[in-house]
Amino acid sequence: MRLELDPNPTPAKILGLYALFLGLALLLLGGVFLAYGVSPLRAYALLLSPLGDTLGLAEVARRTIPLLLIGAGLSLAFRVGFFNIGAEGQLLLGAVGAAYVALFLPPGPWTLPLMFLLGGALGALWVGLAAWLRVRFGASEILTTLMQNYxxxxxxxxxxAGPWKGQFVFGFLYTDRFPxxxxxxxxxxxxxxxxxxxxxxGAALLLQVLLFRTPLGFAWRILGENPAAARYLGLKGGRLLLVAALVSGFLAGLAGVGEVAGIHLRLLEPAQISLGYGFTAILAAWLARGRPLLVLLTAPLLGVILAGGDALKLSLSMPFRVVDxxxxxxxxxxxxxxALSRHRLIWRR
Amino acid sequence: MLKLENITKRFGPVVANRRVSLEVGRGEVLALLGENGAGKTTLVSILYGLYAPDEGRILLEGREVRVPSPKAAQRLGIALVPQHPELIEAHTVAENLALGLDLPPFFSRRALEGRLRELLKDHPLGVALEAPVARLSAGEKQRVELLRALLSRPKVLILDEPTSVLTPKEAQELFQEIRRLQALGLAVIFISHKLDEVLAIADRIAVLRGGEKVGELSRKEADKETLVRMMVGRSVAPLPKVPPPREEVVLEVEDLVVPRHGFPVQGVSFALRAGEVLGVAGVAGSGQSELVEALAGLRPYRGSVRFLGQPLPKDPARLYALGVAHIPEERAMGVVGGMSVAENLALRTFRAYAPKGLLDYRAMEREARALIEGYRIKTPSPRTPVRFLSGGNVQKVILARELKGGPRLLLAMHPTYGVDVGAAEEVHGRILELVRQGAAVLLVSEDLDEILALSHRVAALYHGRLVGPIPREAASREALGRMMAEGRA
Known part of the structure; x- marks a missing residue:
C-alpha cells in the first residue's frame, strides 16, 4: 500500500472522503461520550440542539459574530502569508479600547462608533508590532503574535484588578458597567x-471583493502564493504584508469591542471576555481556504459546535472543554x- | 539482465507510459531518448520503486520482480544517479556515502573511511572522502552520487540526464567512467534528450514519445536526423539567420561587482547594441544568476550600468516599465501556479486593468486569449490555473508576458531549459523576432548549442569573471568549453 499524488481529484472523491472522515470523527466522538458514561446518540442530539429553536439559534449567532470578524481577517492574513496566531490578544486589545471610550470619555451618540474605531485601531496596532518585526527583522510572526496573547x-x-477596577463591584475583578x-x-x-x-x-464580503477584484488583492495573492514571484515583479512585499496583518488585527479588535459592548457591558477577566474565539477563528479561516466569503459558512459551523458544546456542558454536566x-x-x-483527497491510495504492492 | 514488459502507467486521464517494453543486457548501455514529458522520468521512477506500474512486468535475470520502494530497488541491484545531486551539503563526502550503508550506531570517522575504501576498491574515487560536499563542483557532486550508487553493488545502473550539470570536459570523463563500468559487466540505462551524447555512449537507443516507445535502434543504425524525427515526430527546421546588430548601444556595463556568498561577480564589462544577442555560458554556479539578477534589479551591485544612456534603475517594476524584460532562471519564479493563465499573463500589468479600482477580468481574459493564440500556448482556457500547464507552455506564458510590451532589452536565463524541442523552437523564433525588431538580448544558458545558434558574440563566466566576449565566428563548442572550464579564450 502506498500513496501517490493526485493533482486533480474529482468532486465525488473529495465529497466522499469528507463524508467518510466526518463519520470517523463522529465515531471517535461516540467513544469519548461512552467513556464519559453518556449515550452517544443523546450527545449527538444535544450537539445539534441549538439548531432546533430560536434561542439555540441565537446562541449560535452570538458565537458566530466574533468568529466571523476574526475569521474573515485571518483568511486574508493567511492567504497573504502572515500567520497571525494572536487574534485572541488583538480581540482583548479591542475590548480595552472599547472600555476606555465607554468609561472615560463623555458619553454621546459618537460613543459606539468611537469604541469600534479605537478598539479596531488597538487590535491593528497590536498585530502591527509583530508584522513590523517580521518585515524588518524576519522575526517569525507565529511566535511573536502567540506571545503577545499573553x-x-x-x-x-x-x-x-488595578486602575480600571470598578467602584461598585466589591471584590469582583471587573470595571463598572458601561453607560x-x-x-x-x-x-x-x-x-x-x-x-x-x-x-x-460586511467584512467578509468586502475582503472577498478586495482580494479577488482589486489590484491590491491581486498583489496580495501573488505575494501569498509565491513570494519569489512577488520579488521578481518588484512588488512591495513588506508593505503588502503589513497592510494584510493590520486588517486582520483591526477586525479582531472589532470583535473584542462587540463582546464587551454587546454582551458583557463591562471589561472583565480575559477568560470571560473570549472563549478562545481568536483560536477557534483560526479553524474558521483554515477551513475557508483563504476565501473570506467562505467564512460566512465556516464561522456559523464552528458557532454550532461551540453552542452545542455549551448545551452538552449544561445538560450533561460535562466539562466545557469537551467543546475543544x-x-x-x-x-x-x-x-x-x-490531505487524502490530494492523493490516491494504491493497495497493490 | 533487466527486462520491462508492457509497462503502462496512468495519472488520472493522462497516460504517462503506454505498453513500454525495454531490455538491457550485461555490459550494455541502453540510451533512453525522448523530449521532456515523453515519459522517461516516469519509467525510471517505476523501475526505481517510486511508482507502481498499472500494468506490465519487470524481470530481473529472468525472474519477475516487484519494486515497491527505492530500498527494494537497491536490494535487487538497481541503482540510480539522480539528475540533480541529492546530497547533504554541510556533510563530508564520506558522511554522505555512509547514508547508503548499514552501520553500527557509533563509528569512528577512520573506520568509516576504511570501510568505504574497501567497498569501493574496484572503483577510482575521484574525490577526497573528507571533503565537505558544499565545496565540490557540480561534476564532483555527481561523482559522489555515482559512488553512492556503486556502494550497493548494483547490476543495473540508471543515469538520469547525467550531463545536464556538467561541462563538456566533465561529460567526457563521465563517459569514460561509464565505459569502465560497462566493461565490469554492469547494465547501464542512460537517459537523455541530447542526441550527441546518446550517439557517443549508447549501444542501443530506445526513443520515447508521448509515453510510448516509438522505436529502438542499434548504434550503427542510428543517425541524428532519424533520431530527431522519431523524437519530435517531424524534422526540425534550422534556425533562421540573425541579422547583424545596429549601431545604437542599449546596455553598457562597466566594472560591475555583485557581492555574494563565496566569490563575487566582479570586473564584468560589456556593451550590448540594439539587435544584438550576447550569449553567456558557464558551469552552473559561476555567477550567471547573480549577473542576471543584478541587472534585473533583484540584487544589489556596484559599478556603472547604463540603459539607453541613463543609469539603470534597481527596481524590477520600474525596469519592466522602461522596457527591460526578464525571463527568470527558475520557471517557478516567473509564474504563480494557483493563478489563472490570464492572471499570469497580466502579472506585470495588472494595475492597468483597474482604471476605476476594480479589475476588469473580461478585458484581461480577452487580451489573454490573443496571447494564447499568438504564442500557441496549450491551455484548456484562460482561466485554467497555470500549474496544470506543461513546462513548455508555462515558459511560453512567461515569454508572452515579458515580450508583450515590446521590450528594448531582454534578460533571458535558460529560456528553453527543460522544454521540449517543439516549444524550444518557438521560444527561439520569438527571441530572434524580437532581435530583428531591434531589441538587445542577454542570453544566459547551459545549452551551448543554443548559445552558438542565437548569439552574435559569446562569453563565459568563470569564477565570477567574464571571459570574452568574442565574436561568434571565432567560437566553437571546444573554445566555449575551455572558456567555461579554464577561464581563457
Missing amino acids: LAYYLVVYLV QEAQLPRLGDTLVHWPTLLLGV VVAGLFLLALIGAE
Whole structure:
C-alpha cells in the first residue's frame, strides 16, 4: 500500500472522503461520550440542539459574530502569508479600547462608533508590532503574535484588578458597567448584538471583493502564493504584508469591542471576555481556504459546535472543554480528508 | 539482465507510459531518448520503486520482480544517479556515502573511511572522502552520487540526464567512467534528450514519445536526423539567420561587482547594441544568476550600468516599465501556479486593468486569449490555473508576458531549459523576432548549442569573471568549453 499524488481529484472523491472522515470523527466522538458514561446518540442530539429553536439559534449567532470578524481577517492574513496566531490578544486589545471610550470619555451618540474605531485601531496596532518585526527583522510572526496573547491577557487582568477596577463591584475583578450610550443594541431578548454581526458579514464580503477584484488583492495573492514571484515583479512585499496583518488585527479588535459592548457591558477577566474565539477563528479561516466569503459558512459551523458544546456542558454536566475535543476531532477529520483527497491510495504492492 | 514488459502507467486521464517494453543486457548501455514529458522520468521512477506500474512486468535475470520502494530497488541491484545531486551539503563526502550503508550506531570517522575504501576498491574515487560536499563542483557532486550508487553493488545502473550539470570536459570523463563500468559487466540505462551524447555512449537507443516507445535502434543504425524525427515526430527546421546588430548601444556595463556568498561577480564589462544577442555560458554556479539578477534589479551591485544612456534603475517594476524584460532562471519564479493563465499573463500589468479600482477580468481574459493564440500556448482556457500547464507552455506564458510590451532589452536565463524541442523552437523564433525588431538580448544558458545558434558574440563566466566576449565566428563548442572550464579564450 502506498500513496501517490493526485493533482486533480474529482468532486465525488473529495465529497466522499469528507463524508467518510466526518463519520470517523463522529465515531471517535461516540467513544469519548461512552467513556464519559453518556449515550452517544443523546450527545449527538444535544450537539445539534441549538439548531432546533430560536434561542439555540441565537446562541449560535452570538458565537458566530466574533468568529466571523476574526475569521474573515485571518483568511486574508493567511492567504497573504502572515500567520497571525494572536487574534485572541488583538480581540482583548479591542475590548480595552472599547472600555476606555465607554468609561472615560463623555458619553454621546459618537460613543459606539468611537469604541469600534479605537478598539479596531488597538487590535491593528497590536498585530502591527509583530508584522513590523517580521518585515524588518524576519522575526517569525507565529511566535511573536502567540506571545503577545499573553501580554494582552495580563494587560487586561492588570486593568480590571488595578486602575480600571470598578467602584461598585466589591471584590469582583471587573470595571463598572458601561453607560447606556456604550451598549450595543441586541435582537429582542437574545445576546445577538446585530450591529457587530452586520460588520462581520460586511467584512467578509468586502475582503472577498478586495482580494479577488482589486489590484491590491491581486498583489496580495501573488505575494501569498509565491513570494519569489512577488520579488521578481518588484512588488512591495513588506508593505503588502503589513497592510494584510493590520486588517486582520483591526477586525479582531472589532470583535473584542462587540463582546464587551454587546454582551458583557463591562471589561472583565480575559477568560470571560473570549472563549478562545481568536483560536477557534483560526479553524474558521483554515477551513475557508483563504476565501473570506467562505467564512460566512465556516464561522456559523464552528458557532454550532461551540453552542452545542455549551448545551452538552449544561445538560450533561460535562466539562466545557469537551467543546475543544469536538472541534479538534472535526478539524482532524477535515485535515485528513483534505490531505487524502490530494492523493490516491494504491493497495497493490 | 533487466527486462520491462508492457509497462503502462496512468495519472488520472493522462497516460504517462503506454505498453513500454525495454531490455538491457550485461555490459550494455541502453540510451533512453525522448523530449521532456515523453515519459522517461516516469519509467525510471517505476523501475526505481517510486511508482507502481498499472500494468506490465519487470524481470530481473529472468525472474519477475516487484519494486515497491527505492530500498527494494537497491536490494535487487538497481541503482540510480539522480539528475540533480541529492546530497547533504554541510556533510563530508564520506558522511554522505555512509547514508547508503548499514552501520553500527557509533563509528569512528577512520573506520568509516576504511570501510568505504574497501567497498569501493574496484572503483577510482575521484574525490577526497573528507571533503565537505558544499565545496565540490557540480561534476564532483555527481561523482559522489555515482559512488553512492556503486556502494550497493548494483547490476543495473540508471543515469538520469547525467550531463545536464556538467561541462563538456566533465561529460567526457563521465563517459569514460561509464565505459569502465560497462566493461565490469554492469547494465547501464542512460537517459537523455541530447542526441550527441546518446550517439557517443549508447549501444542501443530506445526513443520515447508521448509515453510510448516509438522505436529502438542499434548504434550503427542510428543517425541524428532519424533520431530527431522519431523524437519530435517531424524534422526540425534550422534556425533562421540573425541579422547583424545596429549601431545604437542599449546596455553598457562597466566594472560591475555583485557581492555574494563565496566569490563575487566582479570586473564584468560589456556593451550590448540594439539587435544584438550576447550569449553567456558557464558551469552552473559561476555567477550567471547573480549577473542576471543584478541587472534585473533583484540584487544589489556596484559599478556603472547604463540603459539607453541613463543609469539603470534597481527596481524590477520600474525596469519592466522602461522596457527591460526578464525571463527568470527558475520557471517557478516567473509564474504563480494557483493563478489563472490570464492572471499570469497580466502579472506585470495588472494595475492597468483597474482604471476605476476594480479589475476588469473580461478585458484581461480577452487580451489573454490573443496571447494564447499568438504564442500557441496549450491551455484548456484562460482561466485554467497555470500549474496544470506543461513546462513548455508555462515558459511560453512567461515569454508572452515579458515580450508583450515590446521590450528594448531582454534578460533571458535558460529560456528553453527543460522544454521540449517543439516549444524550444518557438521560444527561439520569438527571441530572434524580437532581435530583428531591434531589441538587445542577454542570453544566459547551459545549452551551448543554443548559445552558438542565437548569439552574435559569446562569453563565459568563470569564477565570477567574464571571459570574452568574442565574436561568434571565432567560437566553437571546444573554445566555449575551455572558456567555461579554464577561464581563457
